[in-house]
Amino acid sequence: MSPSIPPALRGRRARIIAITVPVGIVGSLIALPFTAQATPSPDAVIAEVYGGGGNSGASLTHDFIELGNAGGASFDLTGWSVQYLSGSPSATTKWSVTPLDGAIPAGGSYLIQQAKGAGGDTPLPTPDATGTVAMSASSGTVALVHSTTALTCLTTDDCAADTNIKDLVGFGTAAVKETSPATGADNTHSVTRDAALTDTDNNSVDLGGATPTPRNSAGDGETPGGGGEPSPTPSPTDTTPGELRIHDIQGATRISPYVGKSVSNVPGVVTAVRSTGTSRGFWIQDTKPDKNPATSEAVFVFTGSSTPQVKVGDSVLVSAKVVQYYPGGQASGSQSLTELSGPTTTVLSSGNKLPAPEVVNAKTLPDTYAPKAKGLNIEPLALKPDKFALDWFASREGMLLQIGESRVVGASNSYGETWVTTKPKQNPTPRGGTVYTGYNDVNSGRLKLISLTGDTLTANVGDTLTGTSAGVLDYSNYGGYTLQTTTLGKIKSGGLKPEVAKKGKDNELSVATYNVENLAPTNAQSKFDRLADGIVTNLAAPDVVSLEEIQDNNGNKDDGTVAADQTLAKFIAAIKAKGGPSYEWRSIDPQDKADGGEPGGNIRNVFLFNPQRVSFVDRPGGDATTPVEVVTSGKNKKTVSLSVSPGRINPTSDAWKSSRKPLVGEFDFRGQRIFIVGNHFNSKGGDQPAHGVNQPPTLGSETQRLAQAKEVRGFVSDLLAKDKKAKIVVLGDLNDYQFSKPLTNLTKGNLLTDLINTLPKNERYSYVYDGNSQTLDHILVSSAIKKPGYDVVHINAEFADQASDHDPQVVRIK
Structure with missing residues (x-):
């Protein structure tokens, strides 16, 4: 799907408005949220999780987990533990266990100290329990467990079935979480509940980024809830502006020269307030700017989950700690924001004129x-x-x-x-x-x-x-x-309309690629109908359609199901209902949880074909792990065919680890043999953003796509070595640009022609991300295919209302 994280799959600190995140960018990426972990707790919960202790910019020396008790009686922790799991567990990942004893007082807290980092200068209050777990600052899972035996569950569904788990908090991009993970954690921010210990079994709603506020069972430490915003009533002793102005704090680089330090009575006028969500606060701007164009005159004042007690136009003095907040965590490669955290605010006057924008x-x-x-x-x-x-x-x-x-x-x-x-x-x-x-x-x-x-x-x-x-x-x-x-x-309105492809002539074989975005029988019928209409109307009912992101028969339910015949039957019926052909299909079921994408979904590549126009050459023996090979037969071994059809290219290669394997098939069109390779390369989710701190950004996911391109190139090269006139179509969601290393590997030496490059430069796109019209989907052909007719059919990516986030493409071959 998207080149990084798709809008529907985004976990984020609520920087903008209060949002319950469903998370979506990804047959190629990460999972949609699952069911809640457990019923909301009336007593003991995980109140706060902080993994940044001793890290860069942190003042606290240790990681910690704080429990809270919303009940009216103390909560006995004898025989209980807290356990930690990395945010992206593998099949061999183990939970780390910290045994507990004592009790959480009624309405009180219980502090568990974890590993110490190399930095920081502020110790925790005396902990009630001590562990040695080095938790991630940005992503992980913590569970409160009625046992001291390590958990074995590694998925949300499996953990939901474990009755020993009383509460669970996944944060950052954690795979195991309640509904969707909490966001906002980094070196200087914990994820924390509000003072009422609200528990709806949705981590992203219940917890948000906040200044760490560790508190033990004796009440030592700070009040939970992200650091409250005290009453702004001015005092005669705090109305004198401090020595530092906002531009001093912001400085002339991306990092404040005062990061980690406390500042007093910073003056400014409130220009905007965010009073909803778990990341509340307000912006202030100085009305007396300096003359340095490199220093910002404004800063965000972070009040956590506490509602700011200021209004736009208030002239204020703010005393707080200077922090650098990295949305998505520092490891994401994103830039940071300088913030004032844990503020004390004094309102001097109201109704002031704002600086001119x-x-x-x-x-x-x-x-x-x-x-x-x-x-x-x-x-x-x-x-x-x-x-x-x-x-x-x-x-x-x-x-x-x-x-x-x-x-x-x-x-x-x-x-x-x-x-x-x-x-x-x-x-x-x-x-x-x-x-x-x-x-x-x-x-x-x-x-x-x-x-x-x-x-x-x-x-x-x-x-x-x-x-x-x-x-x-x-x-x-x-x-x-x-x-x-x-x-x-x-x-x-600019009057943009969906495009309609030119219908192929009778003597032309039309072949299309379409990423249908996690299509499963559990989707609404309207999605099937819209996708079907796109194939019949906008793509003019191609003879062959190579589909990406067809899910198994129960979608993202993770129960071992891998067959997708019901998904395809429902889709083919929708196409026929729209007046399209009675398509047949060929595919190979993947091994369970081996092909990436949404966990439990088991997405795969599929060929649809119109048997009235083209024949599929079936050769038995293809399965999830058997590699397809090019074989020769006949006189002088000049007849080239596939060992299995459909088949998969070297499916046990590490290049395809946790990623879709290419589907290869032989087709016969009017006596001519056509070899089609349907692809869905791994996503760009591991790449750093173009707007990030490393320039140029590190393209971490490209290494695997390049290895995948080399596997496909090896297969195509073998086929062309045995028949230089072979007609080959390589197509699909390759999750990379026409100028990227994976694509240039497929085209170097004129092995294949990427048809997107035959279009004018300003028309080379099939996907829109971050306001960039770009290409992730491709159709490449061998030189034996002469003068192909080619279209990118824009029906989704440019529209607010989409059936998929990708635009399909079609090639017409004489």
């Missing part, structure tokens, strides 16, 4: 997106806002900005996010987007918008956001810099 237009942002640092971290570098767009944004962090009429380049999604361009002439597509043409040509004019006030947009690519939109500049690990709007313009 800085206008962003076509000339504001530099054309060059980011400084080049040979892959190293750019955080220590001095900001150069006149040279690099990322530096310009970093130097305006938290400040009021304003844009005028702007073209939409990324359709509105379920999170309320919409992408516009502030540079309308930068790499425009014919349909109104902005195309991504290469690693060195990142579109610097893109800007993500989301409303801070609850206003919504429903916009397609090519629409126009009219009027004025203004707000504060924030940052997310998904999408980078974001304008959180307090004033939002209106949408004027």
Whole structure:
């Protein structure tokens, strides 16, 4: 699916509005949330988890887990334990156990100290129990267990069935969690419940990022709930501004020179307030800026899950600790935000005029997106806002900005996010987007918008956001810099329509690829109907359709089911109901949980074909682990065929570990043999973001895709070595760009032609992500296929209402 994390699968600290996250970017990526772990607890719960002790920027020396008791009686912990599991467990991962004793007082807390880091200067309050577990700061799972025996469950469903687990908290990108993981944890933030210990069995709702507040059973430590915002009533003793201004705290690099230190009475005017969700707070901006364009004049004041007691227009003094918050955790490669955490706020006056927002237009942002640092971290570098767009944004962090009429380049999604361009002439597509043409040509004019006030947009690519939109500049690990709007313009339709492919001639074989985004019988019939209509109407009923992300017969239920005949029967029936052919299908069931994608879904590649137009050459023996080979027969061994059909390319190779294996089939069209290879390479989920701290970003997932491309190349090379005139189509969701190493490996030496490169440069896209129109899906052909007719059929990616997040493609072969 998406090149990083799909909108529907995103775990995030609630940086924007209160959201219950369902998480989606990924037949290629991670799982949709499962059922709740247990019934909500009336007494003992895991109240706070912190894994950043002693890490960079942390003040606390140790990791810790805090339990809370919402009941009216003490809770006996004799024979109990807390246990920790890494966020991405393998089949051999073990739970770490810390035995407990004593009790949690009624309405009180219980503190478990864990491993000590190398840094920090503040010890925990005296712990009630001590362990040695080195927990991750950004992702993991903690369980409260009525046993001291290590758990064996490694999935959410299996842990849900374990009656010894009383409470469970998954955070970051944890695979094991209650419904969906809590977000906001990093070196300087824990995940914590509110003071009422609310427990709805949804970690992302119940817990959020906060300044760590460890408290033991004796009541020593800080009040839980993320560090409250005290009454803002001014006192005669705290109305004098401190020595430091916001621009001093922000500094001229991405890291505050005062990180980890406490600051007093920092002055500013409140420009925006976030009073919902688990990451509440407010932005303040200095009304007396300095003359340094590299230093921001605004900062976010983080109040955790406590509602800020300030209003827009309040003149305030804030005393707090300076922290660097990394959305998604520091390991994600994202940039950080300088924040004031655990604040004490004094309101001096109300109704003050706000600083004028800085206008962003076509000339504001530099054309060059980011400084080049040979892959190293750019955080220590001095900001150069006149040279690099990322530096310009970093130097305006938290400040009021304003844009005028702007073209939409990324359709509105379920999170309320919409992408516009502030540079309308930068790499425009014919349909109104902005195309991504290469690693060195990142579109610097893109800007993500989301409303801070609850206003919504429903916009397609090519629409126009009219009027004025203004707000504060924030940052997310998904999408980078974001304008959180307090004033939002209106949408004027650009009239974008879904495309319809040219119907193939009678003597042309039409072959299409379509990622149908985790299709399962449990999906609504409307999804089947829309996808079917896309195949029949928009793709003009191709003779062969190579499908990606067909799930097994019960979707993401993880019970060992691998067959997908019911999924395909329902889809084929929907196609026929739309007036399409009575397709037949061929596929190979994967081994359970071996092909990646949504856990329990067992996605696979599938061929649909119209038996009235083309024949499938069945050769028995293909299964999940048997490799397909090219064999020769006949006089002088000039007849080339497959050892099995359908078959899989070297399925036991490490290249395909936790990833889909290519499906290969022989087809016969009017006496001509066609070899088709359907693919779904591993996702880009391991790549660092283009807007991150390492420039250029590390493409961690590319190594496996390159190995996969080499496997496919080896098969195609063998086939062409035995028949240089073989007609071969390699197609599917290759999860990478036409200029990437995996694709250039497939095309080097003219082995195959990537048909996306035959289109004009501004039309080379099948997917829209972060406002970039880009290519993840491909059709490649061998040289024996002359003058193929080729279309990318834009029916999904540019629209707010999508049947899939990918656009299909079709090739017509004479």
